[in-house]
Amino acid sequence: MKSLPASHHLPRTPLGPRWRAIAATTWLALALGLAMTSVARPLTAATPAPAVRNIVLVHGAFTDGSIWLPVLTRLQDMGYHVTAVQNPLSALADDVLATERVLQRKTGDVLLVGHSWGGAVITQAGNASNVKGLVYLSALVPDSNESVAGLLQRLNAPMSALTPDAEGLIWLNAEQQFHQVMAADISVKKAQELAAIQQPIAARAFTAKVQHAAWQEKPSWYLQTQHDQALPLSVQKAIAQHIGARVTSIGSSHLSMISHPDEVARLIDWAARSLHH
Structure with a gap:
């Protein structure tokens, strides 16, 4: 705990034992109050109020909107209005449309967040006029007139071990595979769920x-996950550098919103506070 300023020290005038006890208790309460206020990070000039209160979260492949629950609840506790999109994952255009429908229901500006495949989705959907910033979490971020396959080919990082079934759908079949590739830093039980x-x-x-990459005109942030087995860190670094994003790195697997929800929520909060009214 920081010491109080000199003007806030206990008075030096003689006091009786009873009044000395009351004074000491009062100043201790004040000191504790100041300490708690500091922990709560009050809104000051150094931590401006967010210019954007609406957060839209877009999940990636092999998951659904429920993947965001640990982060979503933290953002709601911070006072944000949060919606998680349910992507059909049937086509880029379908996922973009699902995201656009959510954006159209928002009153006011939006910070758009995409994880993994969701990065491609928000790169297109982020062209909506109410989207003011983009946050990418270990995400695939194509350029204009580029696909995710083209992006990975450009970065010499072709997709492997992703074989579609007879209906053209890609699954992570084994629970062990899901755990190792997506979320090695969470429990086996949670990975099985x-x-x-x-x-x-x-x-x-x-x-x-992607028809037009929204990051070309709008500010972006990129969270690099250092222990990622789904999207190599070297590829993440190349993507973040190419789009000119503000970069944060954490020691996480691909599913950082599950294993590190506090850090992810703080990044989104930081991005919202960085946008200007």
Whole structure:
């Protein structure tokens, strides 16, 4: 605890034992109050109030909107209005449309957040006029007129071990595979739960091109996950540098919103506070 300023020290005038006890108790309460206020990070000139109160979260492949719950609740506790999109994962255009529908229901400006495949989705959907910033979490971020497959080819990082089934859908079949690739830093039990509710993604989604990359005109942030087995850190770094994003790195697996929800929520909060009224 920081010491109080000199003007806030206990008075030096003689006091009786009873009044000395009252004074000491009063100043201790004040000191504790100041300490708690500091922990709560009051809004000051150094921490301006967010210019954007609406947060829209877009999930990636093999998951659904429930993946955001640990982060979503933290953001709600901070006072944000948060919505998690439910992507059908059937095509890039379908996921963009699902996101645009949510954006159209928002009153006021929006900070758009995308994880993994969701990065491609928000790169297109982020062109909506009410989107003021983009946050990418270990995300795939194509350029204009580029697909995710083209992005990975450009970065010499072709997709592997992702074989579609007879209907053209890609799954992570084994619970062990899901745990190792997506979330090695969470418990096996939790990984099994996530694997049980996974949503497959259509292989054709990866070859569809983004028409115009919203990050070319709008500020962006990128969270690099250092222990990622789904999207190598070197690829994440190349993407973040290419789009000119403000970068944060944490020691996390691909599913950082599950294993590090506090850090992810703080990044989104920081991005919202960085935008100007």
